[in-house]
Amino acid sequence: MAIEVRIPTILRSYTGGAKVVEGAGDTLADLLTDLDSRHAGLRGRLVTEAGALHRFVNVYVNDEDVRFLGALDAKLSDGDSVTILPAVAGGAFGFAAAAAISSHSAAAAAISSHSAATAVAAR
Amino acid sequence: MHVLSIDRSIIDAIVAHARRDHPDEACGVVAGAVGSDTPTRHIPMDNAARSMTFYEFDSMEHLRVWREMDDRDEEPVVIYHSHTATEAYPSRTDVSFAGEPGAHYLLVSTREPDSEEIRSFRIVDGVVTEEPVQIVEAGIDPHAVQSYMFGQSPATVDYECSGR
Known part of the structure; x- marks a missing residue:
């Protein structure tokens, strides 16, 4: 196995x-x-x-x-x-990503919602 | 001190990619033989985030390209992306997500329509270290090398040209 x-x-x-x-x-x-x-x-x-x-x-x-x-x-x-x-990944969007090192999930959530928002805006 | 030594034709291709995708951020890789520290094969990647302030490799393209490098005994010597409204300096986001400690992180700023700011960094364990970018004019004379060392602020650009 x-x-x-x-x-x-x-x-x-x-x-x-x-x-x-x-x-x-x-x-x-x-x-x-x-x-x-x-x-x-x-x-x-x-x-x-x-x-x-x-x-x-x-x-x-x-x-x-x-x-x-x-x-x-x-x-x-x-x-x-x-x-x-x-x-x-990365980019100029400088939200509290420094916190991502210690609490990755919070930053991930922020980026997900940001990406979703820009995706909607792009339509 | 580390130096990024890179062929003029590759820099030109990276800048063209960044201009093409502007105002969205562009991203990609330059592969080179393992251990050579010499970038030779430019691979523009899709920015799956399609954003003006964020980039992310598409996960399937990422796997395909990394496997291809493995098969060819290559590694990502340069990982590049563009900032389209700010300076070519790693953001906190860039530092947080930098996952290739051996790579040169090359940033291109396309905020000025007629000129590009091109800078290179090592990002290891959250520590950013700038390094000079040495652009090799292979097409003209392989021994003729122009060295660019950008200062921390775009207002104080140091420029030196070392002809040999």
Whole structure:
């Protein structure tokens, strides 16, 4: 029962520098709990305190973004490949993003609503 | 001290991309061989946010491009985006979301219609460090190099040209 997980540079401090680690689990949530037992702290960089996937971390199962597969409930099978990529994002909009380092979810919510607003305005 | 050394033709392509998407922010990557610190392959990316004040790579394009770099033993040497009404300096948002500690973060400001401000930064653990941008005129003479070092404020632009 092994699922290959590709770790981005910025999170390799949790995996002893390893680019690829293996884990197990029937869902993404199970997999992250399993990984956290060997790579303590990794889960906290991906999942908010409220128990949701961080807005600005992209997780893929094989070729699919997990947001389209049920996020943390995404089903996994032996042999799947999971890829983690921190979102590449930013911009001049300087709202309280400094707080994002400590409480990522608040800033994420602010950006989501901002993006939605500009999307509506663009129509 | 780090320096971003980049070919004139790539800078021109990045500026053209930023101008094309203005007033929305433009974003993209310049890939280079792993460990080379040399940007060689310009990859303009979609700004999924389509915003004048925010950019975000499309998640599927992001995966595709990162896999392609992996397959070619490349890494993102430069990650660039434009600010369309403010200076080319990382905002707090940029610093918060900077997730590639090995990359040069290149910013282009298109707020002036006739000139661009181009500056490069390292962003590691929330700390921003500006570095000079060395534009290599490969098409003319590979040894002829112009160095630009922009000061912290656009009002005090330092310019030096080192002919060898």
